[in-house]
Amino acid sequence: MKKILLTILTIGILAFLAYWGTEMYQFADGVKKEAVRLENFKLEKKIQDGDIIFQTSKSSQSKAIQLATNSKYSHMGIIYENDEEYFVYEAVQPVKLTPLAEWINRGENGHYVIKRLVNADQVLTSSTLTKMKQFGEQFKGKPYDIYFEWSDDKIYCSELVWKIYKQAADIEIGQLEQLSDFDLSNDIVKAKMKERYGDNIPMDEKVISPAAMFESDRLTTIEVK
Numbered sequence: 273m274k275k276i277l278l279t280i281l282t283i284g285i286l287a288f289l290a291y292w293g294t295e296m297y298q299f300a301d302g303v304k305k306e307a308v309r310l311e312n313f314k315l316e317k318k319i320q321d322g323d324i325i326f327q328t329s330k331s332s333q334s335k336a337i338q339l340a341t342n343s344k345y346s347h348m349g350i351i352y353e354n355d356e357e358y359f360v361y362e363a364v365q366p367v368k369l370t371p372l373a374e375w376i377n378r379g380e381n382g383h384y385v386i387k388r389l390v391n392a393d394q395v396l397t398s399s400t401l402t403k404m405k406q407f408g409e410q411f412k413g414k415p416y417d418i419y420f421e422w423s424d425d426k427i428y429c430s431e432l433v434w435k436i437y438k439q440a441a442d443i444e445i446g447q448l449e450q451l452s453d454f455d456l457s458n459d460i461v462k463a464k465m466k467e468r469y470g471d472n473i474p475m476d477e478k479v480i481s482p483a484a485m486f487e488s489d490r491l492t493t494i495e496v497k
Contacts, residue, residue: 315372316358318386318495322396322404323351324433324445325360325372325386326486327379333418334380336464340454343483348429349375350436351386352405361408363432365416376497387491395441403440408432419468420451422478434480445491446484451477 328334329347337346349362351372358372376384389395410424417426427435430446437443452475456465465473485491 315495319351319358320388320392320396321351321353321401322392323386323388323494324485324491325349325351325375325384326482327376327384328381330378330380333464336458336461337482339458340456340461341481341483342455343481343486345385345482345486347379348433348482348485350404350408350433361405361432361436363411363414363416363427363429367411367414367416367427367432369412382497384495384497385486385493386495387486388494389443389445390490390492395443400441404436407439408436419474420477420479421474430480430482430485434485443490446480446486446488449479449481449484451475451479454479454481 326345326348328338328344331347334346338344347362349360349370352359352361352369359369360372360375361369362375376382411427411432415426417428417431420428422431434445437445451473456462
């Protein structure tokens with residue numbers, strides 16, 4: 273009889289602990305989701321259509337880009353507002369719109385920097401923003417350009433943002449460079465260049481880097497996390 277009572281008591285305790293654990297997990301998960309929701313809400317109050325966002329990518333080429341350009345930022349995109357929701361138009365594989373929260377979470381440690389044209393209020397009118405989105409549509413679905421060529425057949429992240437601003441707003445954000453302008457001395461950079469180009473590195477290829485756009489005096493910082 274005692275063994276039966278002990279078994280029933282043990283089962284009851286285990287059931288209670290399982291229930292309690294589930295409730296605590298759901299509670300903690302709910303708290304986390306609410307915190308994320310509030311953080312996103314606060315962010316959306318600060319940003320505007322056409323803002324530019326930077327992050328440190330976790331991609332295989334990210335470290336090489338950071339070393340070559342002497343910058344922690346290796347990926348970027350344009351923030352667009354559609355039906356009161358925010359997305360990042362970015363050149364990945366392929367070029368696409370990505371929900372803002374998803375884009376942020378994909379970066380290293382969730383860190384990002386958002387910048388805006390210094391004179392955005394005068395330049396980024398509704399008609400200009402419409403032109404930016406219309407021009408950018410031609411790149412949607414195109415593959416990511418691992419060779420960083422200046423053609424429009426394939427496209428990389430900073431090239432996408434630079435060309436959209438140049439074509440739609442006639443603004444050049446960041447100084448165009450050549451591959452030869454970057455620091456290619458690090459072994460990580462050398463290995464990535466060898467992987468991509470073999471022995472025929474196009475040193476005179478026109479390039480725009482996330483670093484050059486990040487440092488542009490045409491932009492002002494809006495938010496850092």
